[in-house]
Amino acid sequence: MAEVTVKQLADDVGASVDKIIQQLAEAGIQGRGASDVITDDEKQTLLKHLKQSHGEAFAEPRKITLKRKTTSKLRSAGSKTVNVEVRKKRTYVKRADITAEAEPEVEVPAEQAAPAEAEVAATSQPVETAESASPEVAPAESASATADSPAETAEAVSDTPESKAPAAEAEKQPAAQPSKAVTPEEADRAAKEAALAEAEEAKKSKHRRHKEEAGTREDKEDTPPVKKQKPKVAAAKPRRTEVEAEFTTAKTADAPRSLRAKAPRMRRKRRGGSSSVDPNIAKITRDVSIPDSLTVGELAQKMAVKSGEVIKKLMGMGVMANINQVIEQDVAQMVAEEMGHKVTLTREDAVETEMMDSIVYEGEVTTRAPVVSVMGHVDHGKTSLLDYIRRAKVAASESGGITQHIGAYLVQTDKGQISFLDTPGHAAFTAMRARGAKSTDIVILVVAADDGVMPQTKEAVQHAKSADMPIIVAVNKIDKEDADPERVKNELSALDVISEEWGGDVQFVNVSAHTGEGIDNLLDAILLQSELLELTAVKSGPARGVVIESRLDKGRGVVASVLVQNGTLRKGDIVLAGEQYGRVRAMLNEHGKTVDEAEPSTPVEILGLNETPEAGDEFVVVADERKAREVAAFRQEKVRSERLQRQQSTNLENMFQSMGKGETKILNMVVKTDVRGSLEAIISSLNDLGNEEVQVNVVGSGVGGISETDANLAVSTNSIVVGFNVRADGTARKILEREGVELRYYSIIYNIIDDVKAALTGMLAPAFREDILGIAEVRDTFKSPKFGQVAGCIVVEGTVYRSKPIRVLRDDVVIFEGELESLRRFKDDVAEVRSGTECGIGVRNYEVKIGDKIEVFDRVQIERTL
Numbered sequence: 001m002a003e004v005t006v007k008q009l010a011d012d013v014g015a016s017v018d019k020i021i022q023q024l025a026e027a028g029i030q031g032r033g034a035s036d037v038i039t040d041d042e043k044q045t046l047l048k049h050l051k052q053s054h055g056e057a058f059a060e061p062r063k064i065t066l067k068r069k070t071t072s073k074l075r076s077a078g079s080k081t082v083n084v085e086v087r088k089k090r091t092y093v094k095r096a097d098i099t100a101e102a103e104p105e106v107e108v109p110a111e112q113a114a115p116a117e118a119e120v121a122a123t124s125q126p127v128e129t130a131e132s133a134s135p136e137v138a139p140a141e142s143a144s145a146t147a148d149s150p151a152e153t154a155e156a157v158s159d160t161p162e163s164k165a166p167a168a169e170a171e172k173q174p175a176a177q178p179s180k181a182v183t184p185e186e187a188d189r190a191a192k193e194a195a196l197a198e199a200e201e202a203k204k205s206k207h208r209r210h211k212e213e214a215g216t217r218e219d220k221e222d223t224p225p226v227k228k229q230k231p232k233v234a235a236a237k238p239r240r241t242e243v244e245a246e247f248t249t250a251k252t253a254d255a256p257r258s259l260r261a262k263a264p265r266m267r268r269k270r271r272g273g274s275s276s277v278d279p280n281i282a283k284i285t286r287d288v289s290i291p292d293s294l295t296v297g298e299l300a301q302k303m304a305v306k307s308g309e310v311i312k313k314l315m316g317m318g319v320m321a322n323i324n325q326v327i328e329q330d331v332a333q334m335v336a337e338e339m340g341h342k343v344t345l346t347r348e349d350a351v352e353t354e355m356m357d358s359i360v361y362e363g364e365v366t367t368r369a370p371v372v373s374v375m376g377h378v379d380h381g382k383t384s385l386l387d388y389i390r391r392a393k394v395a396a397s398e399s400g401g402i403t404q405h406i407g408a409y410l411v412q413t414d415k416g417q418i419s420f421l422d423t424p425g426h427a428a429f430t431a432m433r434a435r436g437a438k439s440t441d442i443v444i445l446v447v448a449a450d451d452g453v454m455p456q457t458k459e460a461v462q463h464a465k466s467a468d469m470p471i472i473v474a475v476n477k478i479d480k481e482d483a484d485p486e487r488v489k490n491e492l493s494a495l496d497v498i499s500e501e502w503g504g505d506v507q508f509v510n511v512s513a514h515t516g517e518g519i520d521n522l523l524d525a526i527l528l529q530s531e532l533l534e535l536t537a538v539k540s541g542p543a544r545g546v547v548i549e550s551r552l553d554k555g556r557g558v559v560a561s562v563l564v565q566n567g568t569l570r571k572g573d574i575v576l577a578g579e580q581y582g583r584v585r586a587m588l589n590e591h592g593k594t595v596d597e598a599e600p601s602t603p604v605e606i607l608g609l610n611e612t613p614e615a616g617d618e619f620v621v622v623a624d625e626r627k628a629r630e631v632a633a634f635r636q637e638k639v640r641s642e643r644l645q646r647q648q649s650t651n652l653e654n655m656f657q658s659m660g661k662g663e664t665k666i667l668n669m670v671v672k673t674d675v676r677g678s679l680e681a682i683i684s685s686l687n688d689l690g691n692e693e694v695q696v697n698v699v700g701s702g703v704g705g706i707s708e709t710d711a712n713l714a715v716s717t718n719s720i721v722v723g724f725n726v727r728a729d730g731t732a733r734k735i736l737e738r739e740g741v742e743l744r745y746y747s748i749i750y751n752i753i754d755d756v757k758a759a760l761t762g763m764l765a766p767a768f769r770e771d772i773l774g775i776a777e778v779r780d781t782f783k784s785p786k787f788g789q790v791a792g793c794i795v796v797e798g799t800v801y802r803s804k805p806i807r808v809l810r811d812d813v814v815i816f817e818g819e820l821e822s823l824r825r826f827k828d829d830v831a832e833v834r835s836g837t838e839c840g841i842g843v844r845n846y847e848v849k850i851g852d853k854i855e856v857f858d859r860v861q862i863e864r865t866l
């Protein structure tokens with residue numbers, strides 16, 4: 001350090017020259033004038049003297065000395081950085097004060113806090129005047145080896161830690177008030193130094209924080225994270241000297257670390273909140289909206305937990321499910337509530353219901369034309385019959401009109417109208433039924449009088465009966481020589497289709513599609529039947545009906561044939577058809593003529609839907625196109641999830657689960673075989689199975705491969721399909737696969753019987769036996785903020801499982817039955833606790849007492865046989 005004059009020293013420290021001279025004299029350096037030079041040694045002597053003169057008893061200045069002592073001790077480390085650390089320390093303390101105030105408002109950003117911090121630093125600390133500080137400090141500082149220049153000396157003296165803090169802040173925070181005692185030059189340097197120190201401190205504290213945070217994670221999870229920061233501050237300073245440590249601790253005991261130092265950490269904490277690593281955050285209660293059904297994965301996503309956790313929970317509830325498995329609303333609700341979330345049940349079809357409810361079908365109820373389907377065995381004359389009727393009754397009435405095939409046509413008779421679905425056969429009929437549509441009112445069963453009842457005749461009867469539809473038998477080819485209508489009556493009676501003449505309720509009409517004989521009688525019979533059915537409709541309301549077929553036409557886009565069943569369909573109407581929607585651009589009748597409206601039982605072709613709907617889809621006219629689009633989208637999603645669900649449920653093993661309780665459970669089956677002999681054997685064996693609780697019902701059977709018709713029948717009747725030495729064709733396989741219907745092939749009859757027997761056994765209401773698994777005795781009870789009442793127990797018998805039901809016994813009397821809220825060993829959640837081990841048990845919805853026994857039991861299903 002350069003030698004300075006007394007005046008310079010006085011100027012530097014801000015004291016009067018006389019005072020310095022007096023102090024020098026007291027220190028034994030006599031006769032110095034203002035311009036005399038003071039050597040380094042003399043400065044040291046002056047410093048020593050000043051130190052001695054402020055002994056232990058000198059209370060007030062000692063406070064200042066304490067700081068200097070700290071400084072000098074740090075300085076003994078021999079680096080300038082040490083000096084900065086002292087300032088930093090003071091600055092730090094000031095921030096702590098601020099933090100103490102700001103503590104409850106952790107959200108305050110660091111940037112806002114900084115000016116406040118500076119202000120408080122500048123004002124709240126008792127200002128140590130240069131006069132009082134300088135005589136003591138100046139020599140000390142100037143004598144030290146670290147401060148070379150007078151400026152630095154002065155800085156060390158006049159820049160009390162208090163004024164340093166704002167200076168440091170001043171660089172970053174222009175708004176912060178600089179200390180009056182600091183010159184701009186000094187402030188600048190101080191700021192640099194402070195910034196440097198801060199950077200270093202930040203580095204250190206970052207390192208410390210890492211350590212602390214690592215430690216925090218291992219801390220007790222019950223401790224709120226904010227509270228944990230207090231001890232951390234104190235613990236963060238162990239490397240300081242003793243005095244400093246004391247000072248810091250004393251200050252921080254009631255004032256935690258600075259807000260700014262804390263802010264990034266808090267931000268990090270908050271960011272960490274979204275991660276599932278932190279157990280505290282993971283237990284956040286969420287509002288979970290649960291629709292009618294959803295997959296395990298979707299539920300996990302709604303709760304922001306891993307799917308594995310949901311699967312584990314489901315397993316605990318006895319439900320084995322994978323991530324893509326669809327679970328019911330109530331199951332999902334239980335899982336979500338178990339996991340501590342708030343559940344809101346949503347009805348996904350709300351939009352649909354609301355829209356459907358808003359459609360008003362009011363008006364005068366009038367009778368409507370019957371809709372007829374024609375079915376029968378191959379080559380018995382279905383097409384010929386339909387063609388004849390169309391030619392004779394439709395074409396004739398429309399002069400010059402070329403009859404178009406639009407899937408249906410309307411016949412005008414003297415007695416009324418009849419709507420014929422002109423896609424003969426079972427496929428169309430069953431396809432529609434499989435989609436749940438009731439498009440037909442009456443079934444015309446065509447049986448060739450020369451051939452009698454054939455396999456597909458039987459099939460047609462099965463279909464009609466399963467759809468609960470009235471049959472009219474058209475005994476065709478009556479013109480043929482070998483025609484034997486009586487034989488047909490006879491054979492059909494075996495199928496429970498009994499002619500009116502024989503006391504039954506089925507009309508038999510002899511017809512010839514070649515000669516036209518009896519056709520009018522047939523139409524009369526249809527109209528008579530329809531009268532009995534009392535078919536009515538409201539003409540005036542918005543239209544509703546069913547899609548008969550649809551296709552994509554190159555020029556016209558989507559063309560859908562629809563049958564209006566109620567109301568009147570008009571051009572320009574907005575139609576929602578199954579999963580599709582659109583505005584009716586044009587409407588054509590079976591003659592290809594444009595029409596503007598179609599009344600009940602009228603088939604028309606409509607143009608304008610967005611995509612092709614399926615045959616059998618119901619259509620409605622709605623008011624709002626946007627809502628129609630919404631509902632269409634919802635239906636698409638619903639169909640997808642229902643299909644998924646069905647695929648999981650329609651099989652032999654778990655079919656009974658989807659059936660109702662209380663009534664006789666029926667296993668529907670469609671059986672196809674290679675030869676008649678085996679078919680009869682199989683059906684009679686199947687009918688012999690079952691009892692009053694469970695039964696087999698063969699809804700469809702026949703000889704030959706499994707066709708599209710069989711598949712659709714199985715879909716509509718929720719059956720399983722059995723092929724005995726026969727296979728399903730491509731279309732049938734596709735339908736069965738898509739709809740999740742089980743298809744089984746066999747070549748040994750006994751295997752069919754065994755499997756079905758097993759399935760029926762599964763359908764028997766399950767019987768249960770109770771096994772006591774373990775007993776725990778309550779030794780102590782206490783309250784846990786997290787789990788409520790917890791019973792400190794010891795397992796006295798067997799093993800206690802968390803996931804099993806329990807009973808509470810008091811004096812060996814059952815006083816409560818319920819389930820466990822929690823099972824813990826020390827701090828860990830455990831799945832089971834063995835005999836002789838202590839554990840904490842939380843009982844849901846019940847307060848146990850010391851001495852109670854908690855009995856854990858299991859319900860074991862007992863196998864039942866037929």
Ligand SMILES: Nc1nc2c(ncn2[C@@H]2O[C@H](COP(=O)(O)OP(=O)(O)OP(=O)(O)O)[C@@H](O)[C@H]2O)c(=O)[nH]1
Nearest residue numbers: 377378379380381382383384476477478512513514
């Ligand atoms: N003699 C006589 N032959 C008939 C009559 N009806 C149909 N046929 C004949 O029987 C054969 C089969 O008639 P279709 O109308 O094709 O029979 P289908 O039931 O529609 O047959 P698929 O479409 O194969 O199921 C044809 O050769 C017809 O000419 C009838 O009333 N009298």
